[in-house]
Amino acid sequence: MSALPPVNTELELTFRDPAGELRLTDGCALRRIRPAAEKETREFLASSLRKTLEQSGDLIFSRIAEPGSHPCISSGEFWLEHPRIDPISYPWEWTTAQWRAAAELTLRVAGQAIDAGWTLKDATPLNILFSGPRPILVDVLSFERRDPHSSVWLAYGQFVRTFLLPLVAAKYLSWPLQATLFARDGYEPRQIYDALPRWRRLNPKLLDVITLATVFERPGKPRVTSKKTPSTTDPDLARHVLQKRIARLGKQIRYAAGERGSSQWSRYEQTAGHYRPEDVEEKQQFVMSVFARCRPEHVLDIGANTGTYSLLAADAGARVVALDSDSAALEQLWRASLDRNKPITALIADIARPTPAAGWRNREHLSLLDRLTGKFDLVLMLAVVHHLILRHQLPLTHIAGLCAALTQRWLLLEWVAPSDPMFQEWLRGRDDLYGHLTEDDLTRAFAPHFAVVDRAQLGNGRVLFLFNRLLGQNDTGVPAEFQHAGGSTA
């Protein structure tokens, strides 16, 4: 299995922090620390706080990079090396439960930092990545020494805007968390205040962050202190105040994240009437035999739903990326992978309309396909192809091209024939267009990229195909008609 494909190391991924910048290479992430921040960073690396956080898995491992170990490191510069977390996931791809886990991690770290004499200078979901199902803080430069007499957490505003208010907006205004793609620094209290009905603005649990924050907003210039003015608060009181603040935020996060949701698709496994128990059994047996035969290391499960097959893949020893557009179903998968400690990264995404590139110059945050292309040796497309054909009206040849871009080797696809009740349900009067598709159409469309290696017919008429990708088009196996559509990272 090839190593991670090289990312353009000219790409600066972070640039707003005056203390440092981040670059990605094949095997690791490199962070350059600017001279002004070097002393404090070294102190943090030597601290017991750092050891505790690394051991608990809340903070990413750091190592001081040897000069000359990487081409971008010149002597005299101070660089840190971190393991790469792959794939990167962005907050707009997380479920509510993942968002809440990231918020609680931030608060936990902030609380521990306060007790140890440090503080977080920023608090945003963009500082968190998911390593499998576990959130992990990756911004080591967030830590700075705390003034023991100050009872103000300067990152509080950012935490509320970027972690809490999007959850509130999702709960009361149905603004999806995905919309934060366009809000780098979250939502302002005033935005939420203006959108809420009057009676909701008085909710005592959120009164301070929505209504009071809006009322106390001061546009224009208040008196500004030109340097750090030492406050005289008792250090014990300052600590107590900060911990109380953290505790209240924790309660507010839990309140805003709300109950687990259910949806049509998360009840899929129980209500899927088009699968009899023996069909499910047969399908699982075939899938497991494929895993045993192919021994995949990296699996992409498209349309993973509640994750039955992602979990089987993880049990078979693979690292899995699971995609689905249904948040409630994906949340179940995420919880299961967390409970069972399986290396499954769950992302909300619709493969037919994948997450675009975002941020500064559209290069700060990579598109989903840029992050996924060429990384998997087996792709699962179970009970998805009829959705792509009927709901997204994609020709089979295009679907084949996408699959060829995503997998290095194997593709396990479930064909749903027009006679199938689910196909009929989505057909909706377009019989002329799609009603006559056959298995032969499928194999013919996939033939330029794939060869059929195995086939199994289920009792309910669905057919499972194991395809092997043909090489020889070009190095990456990306067919020409797909390259301009962003399927390549070259």
Place this chain on the structure above:
Amino acid sequence: MSRVKLLQIFPVVLILVGAVLVFERPAYAYADPGTGLLAVQAAGSALVATGWYLRRKIYSLFRSGDAPISEPDKQSVAIESEDSPNP
């Protein structure tokens, strides 16, 4: 005014006082602290601080009388016992 009404109004007054008192904006922040949220935090701090000082006063009264203290916030008591009581 009844005692109950006073108790209800008191926190709101504290919040408003706290908000007015701390309107200085620090110049050394990294993430944008936000003017409204900064004021809310300051007001909340004033509230917590008042409670903290009040509890200390009550403990110091009790300690001189050697009465047993049953209080969930035993941490504050532990800290108290190391400091000399405030005049």
